[in-house]
Amino acid sequence: MMNAWLYIGLFLVIALALPAAAIFISYILGPKKPDPVKRSVYECGIETVGETWVQFKAQYYIFGLIFLVFDVETVFLYPWAAAYNQLTLFMVLEAVLFILILVGGLLYAWRKGALEWV
């Protein structure tokens, strides 16, 4: 089994190295003529005004939080699903209870308007 992980490690190294090498080759091959106008930040063709930060909507954070809760829930469910063929009906119903409790949470979020984009 360690062979498989070793392969993954090797593959990740290669997968990172190949695009990096390609970009490096392209960097060598391309012309290099830096110019203050070329290097200015793109803002629909107008000059930048003010610092570069954005007014961050809290809604992004709420989506991230709900995603986190459901992600952890699903991580709990994966071992159960892998063992599904060897489980009794009672154990399956336990997990269904687990899922339904979280559906309750989702419904609460829905009713409270946490799932709206605005």
Next chain:
Amino acid sequence: MSAAQVLFILVSTVTLFSAVMVVSVRRMMHAALWLIVSLLGVAVLFVLLQAGFFAMVQVLIYIGAISILIIFAVMLTRQVMSEKIPQLNRGWVAGLVAAGGLMIILAFVFRDFPGSLATTMGDPSAGDVVTLGKALADPNGFAIPFELASILLVAALIGTIYIAMERKGGEQ
């Protein structure tokens, strides 16, 4: 020194180094990025311990969700790239003493633990995902903690939505 030991030392060094960088770089965004490196190091350590499932869970939850949330939270503060924030506050000596003392105590406690000095791989017969699943669902196993975990998750969800919605409602 077997290859596994070398790998373990390498990965641990990277993890600890990036953990130190998290608290010592000046720019908060860079700290978040170093945290991602540190969490990746922990995932590789899980792989070395033959716990592939937990390595994947670490990457999925910590790097895929929690790091993104931390980056979002860092964005919420307005001084993400400022270099003028002081790195240390007045109590840093006391903090250093407390952390060092805790580390020494923990080292003494773990000295007698049989697995603590091994730098080789973990026990391959410890079981796989299917065993974990059966144990989680088994009424004589971990079924009650399983259900309690879901209640805990829903409590966290409801709590954060309540706070966030109050804040949003208050702003509007």
Next chain:
Amino acid sequence: MDFWTDPYLFLVNWLHGLLVGWGLPDAIASFILMFAGAFVLAMGAMLFVLGLIWFERKLVGRFQDRFGPNRVGPWGIIQPLADMLKIFTKEHITPAGVDPLPYNLGPVLAVAAVLAIWAVLPFTISLVGADLDVSVLYVVAIGGLGEIAVVLSGWGSNNKYALLAAFRSVAQLLSYEVPLVIALLVPVMLSGSLSLNQIVREQGVWYIVLAPVAAFIFFIASIAEVGRSPFDLTEAESELVAGFNIEYSGLKFGMFYVADFLHAFTISLLFAVLFLGGWRGPYAEQYPLLGLVYFMLKAGAVYFINIWMRASFPRFRIDQMMGISWKLLTPLAIGAVILTAVIDKLLPGGELLPYGDYVRVGVMLGANLVLVVIAGALMALQKRKHMLQEFPIAASKGFTVRDVSVNRGTK
């Protein structure tokens, strides 16, 4: 196991024997072969993208009643190569004030995150890169790394619009990852393993027949994860000035492009593995290369549908997109999981025999159909309620939602 039945295994064993014969210890020889195999696979995937780009451009052209590239080489087949040579020699314009490490790491990580999925795909009965026992989770976890790549690019560009587009893109990716991971529970349940190799081996009956709803949800959610039309709001030319890759030029932009196409084909491969039986087909066990052919054909068919959708549908608005994920796909996926879990346990009998157990297939199909009908009824009810709220006079006069434009109200 001679050359004609299984050329790949024959080649590997021959090379191994050759290396050991030169005096290398066994472990080193295996390591070198592993490295060579990984390199060939990664390189092959990247070169395959050229063919994918050609296929897509020709097909989209045909959908739009034009030819697509046809000047450079027969049927324009050398066109992507020409584009690649052009983009290789463009100048790397780095805007002032960028954070160098995130800026340069973004495109590399974006491609690496897609390439990494190829390591666990079972191509034939004997050809799989890494037979992990948790491949399904690995695939989802790698998607998380892709999200980080987006954040790095948006942040590193030192550009408000890039940052905003990166956040929107990450919000989209997060929202669609939920139905994706929940729908992935169904093939895991049916096959009893988290390993993609095992899932293919267990598919006596294709899972798209046993779990069509889960297949549908996986399909839609994975298209949204790639960020293709109709979910390409964050990178469309008319929106947010082309998204988080504004400040990239030359090959760095080309890398995002490559990652996009490769990701679209990779999810077609994943769909084929999870729901269409991967390399399974007549005589695929005896002649593994035939399995590879079946696999590519199935993935190609799914990719065709992908391009068809891209050429046909208009783009979703951001609030429509989020609504679809959280309010339609997630509950539907949860319903599909509960349904599959309970029904499959209640069915009498033991394991599924290949091409045998029609009762099970029939009951599962029926249960999925019932789920779809219930979901449709709930949606119609919701629309009716919304209509009564917003347009009471029209509703009382008997107009339906089709007659009135229902504006969900973005403020």
